[in-house]
Amino acid sequence: MTTTTAVESVLTVRDVARHLGCRDEETVYRLIHRGDLRAIRVGRLVRVPESALRDFIAGR
Numbered sequence: 001m002t003t004t005t006a007v008e009s010v011l012t013v014r015d016v017a018r019h020l021g022c023r024d025e026e027t028v029y030r031l032i033h034r035g036d037l038r039a040i041r042v043g044r045l046v047r048v049p050e051s052a053l054r055d056f057i058a059g060r
Contacts, residue, residue: 010040010047019053031056 013025016037022028029046031037038052 009050010042011050011053013046013048016048016053020057 011019013028013032016028017023017025020028028037028048032039032046032048037048037056039046039048041047
């Protein structure tokens with residue numbers, strides 16, 4: 001039996017800032033810290049799943 005696992009794409013904080021039209025990445029970090037935007041840590045790096053950005057934009 002073969003199983004497939006879908007891997008979701010993740011974005012850098014800089015990419016998220018560009019998508020949201022933010023002037024700097026600090027705004028994105030504040031959204032993450034407040035819990036408004038879901039993010040994951042990969043070692044020392046912070047990444048935002050694409051679905052989290054879509055949910056944030058949709059107001060969910």
